Amino acid sequence: MSIAEPLQEPCAEATQHDCKHGRAANGCEDCKVRLFSVCAALESSELEELDRISQARKVQARTMLFEQSALAGSVFNVTEGVVRLYKSLPDGRRQIVGFALPGDFLGLALQDRYGVTAEAVGRVSVCRFARSAFLAYVDGKPHLLRRLHEFAGHELSLAQDQMLLLGRRTAEEKIAAFLLNMQARYARIGAVSVTVPLPMSRQDIADYLGLTIETVSRTLTRLAREKAVLIVPDGVRLLDQERLKRIGAG
Template sequence: MLVDTGSCGRIPHACHHGRSENGCADCKVRLISVCSVLELDELEELEALSHHLTLDKGQALFGQDEPAGFVFNVIEGALRLTRLLPDGRRHVMGFALPGDFLGLALQERHSVSAEALGPVKTCRFARQDFAAVVETKPHLLRSLHERAGHELNLAQEQMLLLGRRTAEEKVATFLLSLRARYARAGHSSVTVELPMGRQDMADHLGLTIETVSRMLSRLDRAHAILLVPGGVRLLDLPRLEAMAAG
């Protein structure tokens, strides 16, 4: 396993680095990211420490147990966050979408791997440089604490999702949760993009791929959703919400 010490993965020639073309002030995810609390002069300070990094589909941003030397802000695309269990099984812990920060945890090594589900663009900061900025800006620290609290709530919801819900409820909850995350990023639509495959959904929800496919087909036949290329259209939100409520 290669260690990321300035490069960005295991697939040669698939990642590219560079300064932001338009600057942090024009970043399309600034208003939904932790850096939304920064003023323009503070953004310039942060921008001086940043590099844009792009990934192709299938490339790893970082791997499980690799040194956590950088933090990343997802600007475009989606990543799959996975953990390899001791018995060799893979568990999909979640999915990173635009506006999400990765690598903020205090541990010295990454607890998960992050792999691009398609073309991805991130803003990368050396962890020590980013920490130094945070120390001088209490409002940025508060923003990080709020994001950490949100992620803790998501983790608690995931535990409930895995342990107490039926397969149909899990799939409905996942679709609604994904729709809500896209809405927070300014992409409010009845059509929910699914950059992840059904096997990824299954490994995230604690189901088999056959069960996920069966549940999606059942919801489609019931006219609660409409399966479309690359995603699903949520036709009956009240019904899906009732399923998610259990």
């Protein structure tokens, strides 16, 4: 665990928002936390309170935010960059169970252990909340509790989709579904584009999809050869989204 010194600095660049107007927003210019769908459930006074109990922190690539067997002492909100969440087998085999993008929370399950390891993919900014402070904050707000529960339900649903993908889909289907999914997720945080950023390594993608690095590489090159995608530095441009949807449709 390396969640040591709190830095208390606000998030780098601010984005448009309208929290108190009830729409999904990218966060508040004067806030450290970055909220998306949770936001609608918060009054702006509550958001300020949330902000007050948070500690902003920037970490460099490969920094471990927490380890799977560690006691879940903190809740994190990712504000910049990508975090990989994974489980490992004793012999080193690894399964990435998710990538956290800006706006996502980590440690929200409120179990006593994290259960997964969280590691910065590149440079990452997070806001940290002491578990106790977060719980105290949430406890008096039933509407928030409900919202968090719905969130957990959504997470579970995504996990089940991923099970279907891991257990029953081919390499090509996995890749296509992954690309479309990443595109949709970036779109939701305001980065709508046919060019999907892939800040994580091929090994990360492989460990997310239950494949090897070679199969990921080969499948991407094949899709590129067939003009379905164009591989660009740190990302992929989706040229034939229709075809990708046909392949990756769930």
